[in-house]
Amino acid sequence: MSKVTAQMSVSLDGFYAGERHGGQGNWIDSAEAAGFFRVTRWLTEAMAWRERQGFAGGEKDTNSDIIAETFEAAGAYVMGRRMADGGEGPWGEEPPFRVPVFVVTHRPRQTLTRKGGTSFTYVTDGVASAVEQARAVANGKDVNVAGGGSLVRQVLKAGLLDELELNVVPVVLGTGMRLLDADLGLADKEAIELTLNRVVNTPTVTHLRYTVNGRAALVLDDRGRGSGE
Amino acid sequence: MSKVTAQMSVSLDGFYAGERHGGQGNWIDSAEAAGFFRVTRWLTEAMAWRERQGFAGGEKDTNSDIIAETFEAAGAYVMGRRMADGGEGPWGEEPPFRVPVFVVTHRPRQTLTRKGGTSFTYVTDGVASAVEQARAVANGKDVNVAGGGSLVRQVLKAGLLDELELNVVPVVLGTGMRLLDADLGLADKEAIELTLNRVVNTPTVTHLRYTVNGRAALVLDDRGRGSGE
Numbered sequence: 001m002s003k004v005t006a007q008m009s010v011s012l013d014g015f016y017a018g019e020r021h022g023g024q025g026n027w028i029d030s031a032e033a034a035g036f037f038r039v040t041r042w043l044t045e046a047m048a049w050r051e052r053q054g055f056a057g058g059e060k061d062t063n064s065d066i067i068a069e070t071f072e073a074a075g076a077y078v079m080g081r082r083m084a085d086g087g088e089g090p091w092g093e094e095p096p097f098r099v100p101v102f103v104v105t106h107r108p109r110q111t112l113t114r115k116g117g118t119s120f121t122y123v124t125d126g127v128a129s130a131v132e133q134a135r136a137v138a139n140g141k142d143v144n145v146a147g148g149g150s151l152v153r154q155v156l157k158a159g160l161l162d163e164l165e166l167n168v169v170p171v172v173l174g175t176g177m178r179l180l181d182a183d184l185g186l187a188d189k190e191a192i193e194l195t196l197n198r199v200v201n202t203p204t205v206t207h208l209r210y211t212v213n214g215r216a217a218l219v220l221d222d223r224g225r226g227s228g229e
Numbered sequence: 230m231s232k233v234t235a236q237m238s239v240s241l242d243g244f245y246a247g248e249r250h251g252g253q254g255n256w257i258d259s260a261e262a263a264g265f266f267r268v269t270r271w272l273t274e275a276m277a278w279r280e281r282q283g284f285a286g287g288e289k290d291t292n293s294d295i296i297a298e299t300f301e302a303a304g305a306y307v308m309g310r311r312m313a314d315g316g317e318g319p320w321g322e323e324p325p326f327r328v329p330v331f332v333v334t335h336r337p338r339q340t341l342t343r344k345g346g347t348s349f350t351y352v353t354d355g356v357a358s359a360v361e362q363a364r365a366v367a368n369g370k371d372v373n374v375a376g377g378g379s380l381v382r383q384v385l386k387a388g389l390l391d392e393l394e395l396n397v398v399p400v401v402l403g404t405g406m407r408l409l410d411a412d413l414g415l416a417d418k419e420a421i422e423l424t425l426n427r428v429v430n431t432p433t434v435t436h437l438r439y440t441v442n443g444r445a446a447l448v449l450d451d452r453g454r455g456s457g458e
Contacts, residue, residue: 044450053453171423180403185403196432210241220262224284
């Protein structure tokens with residue numbers, strides 16, 4: 001059965017972009033873009049990312065291998081509406097996904113079929129439905145939650161995420177769009193427990209991959225004053 | 230010359246404790262305590278931490294080695310008032326520090342001398358002064374910013390922190406007291422750049438140690454459309 005995975009590039013303080021662009025002026029001139037460019041720079045330097053975008057060059061290094069592996073593992077994608085809208089132009093006629101993409105949106109729209117295997121299907125009945133539709137066509141490969149951060153958070157909140165990989169970039173942005181924000185719907189003294197299953201470190205980014213175990217109550221301990229004393 | 234360092238245990242979403250205890254009821258029953266206990270549990274299981282607290286037992290493992298190394302490296306500590314007040318009882322007659330501690334506070338108080346080399350000196354003229362006083366007695370060893378999170382943030386904000394180690398615990402708390410919060414005083418499109426200088430991974434915690442390079446402007450890149458194309 002397919003795993004549901006997500007990979008997000010974040011700053012050390014947990015932001016995947018700068019402060020959200022409110023719509024005044026061009027996005028490219030916004031703090032949101034400046035932060036987003038900083039935390040995703042390692043991607044644009046990697047050969048495997050560049051190949052998928054149709055760009056030559058780049059480094060064939062550990063980061064590139066991780067990107068290639070993640071692309072290869074994905075049998076289908078789930079994507080937020082804002083990311084899909086933002087990417088539609090830049091991704092052009094042959095987007096980098098090469099498998100079906102299910103876009104979570106409130107606006108019905110006809111499926112968009114692109115070259116190279118990518119299609120965009122617009123799902124208006126919620127995140128769980130989009131994940132199910134992606135799973136149905138993933139052929140046992142991963143359902144990859146492409147982003148943005150708000151969608152990753154919704155999938156985590158709904159208990160649908162099996163694996164979360166944070167690509168932690170050594171920068172503190174101070175403010176911005178935070179991946180793990182307060183709206184996770186956790187009860188008082190409740191947490192989501194995870195298990196780290198891989199760490200890969202490179203000079204520009206640290207890849208921390210976690211299995212999501214699910215919700216659990218927070219319990220106190222005896223702070224070491226117990227049996228050992 | 231002494232380095233100024235800080236080590237903080239944080240959840241994957243960046244909290245070092247649960248939601249701040251407002252003073253209603255006992256701290257130990259608060260969400261703050263529940264979150265704090267969760268992210269610091271790895272410490273209480275380690276022999277080197279237990280020894281310093283006067284407890285027997287514990288694991289002699291990688292985590293213990295890191296704790297021992299950190300204690301050994303510290304020539305003096307700087308500490309926030311809330312942490313000092315909270316610890317005064319539990320640490321007892323022979324606190325774990327064994328070197329001078331400088332407490333940043335608004336309330337003047339006579340220096341408190343404890344057994345084993347620990348003293349608490351109350352500094353009322355600010356964080357920079359406390360760091361300077363600690364440096365003056367550290368004999369070239371590290372000035373360790375013991376916490377809490379608010380003080381670590383102030384030292385980082387003031388440009389006085391040379392090294393930050395995050396002990397990242399695989400749990401998402403959802404809400405709480407965040408280490409890297411918005412009050413870092415960064416300008417628009419400005420960030421604090423760091424360099425990862427050590428990663429040590431264990432099943433219960435991932436130690437990410439960064440050199441703080443300082444503030445820098447965020448710049449856009451050409452997203453790979455440049456020379457390589």
